[in-house]
Amino acid sequence: MKIPEIKLIPNPxxxxxxxxxxxxxNEVAGTRHKLGGExxxxxxxxxxxxxSCKNPMSFYAQIDSIxxxxNLADCMVIHQFVCFDCFEVACQLNQTKV
Incomplete structure (x- = not known):
């Protein structure tokens, strides 16, 4: 299942x-928070x-370094995934271009 992109804006x-x-x-890191999209x-x-079911999980959210x-290891982001059948979750710490 693909979720439409929803930009998240920090509100301290x-x-x-x-x-x-x-x-x-770095002006880009810290601005890449979002739900859904790519x-x-x-x-x-x-x-x-x-x-549980071995099927590919759906991308759910991306949380940027703050x-x-x-900082998460040189401005990395956390990608969260969910299985909408089993409601299992997983996450990855990945480098993206900034």
Whole structure:
């Protein structure tokens, strides 16, 4: 099942959270959060298979690195996947172009 893309925009509620956002040397990282659509940097062939039914999982969400203080291994993103038949989930940490 393919989910339509829904862009997620960080909305920090505290001063500490506002200060956590952003990168000194990168303007793209930290802006790639989304639900659905196509994952950045990987193809469908790289999607995991469900452990229970062995079918390919659906891309569900992408969470970007937050900022310099909470950087995921050189601005990587977390890709989340779900099996809509078994409701199993999986995630991958992947490098995307910035």
């Amino acid at each position: 509620k505290t001063q500490d959270a506002r200060e956590a956002l952003g990168f000194e040397w 994952p950045d940097g990987i193809t469908e062939e790289q999607f995991p298979n469900c452990d 900022g310099d203080k909470y």
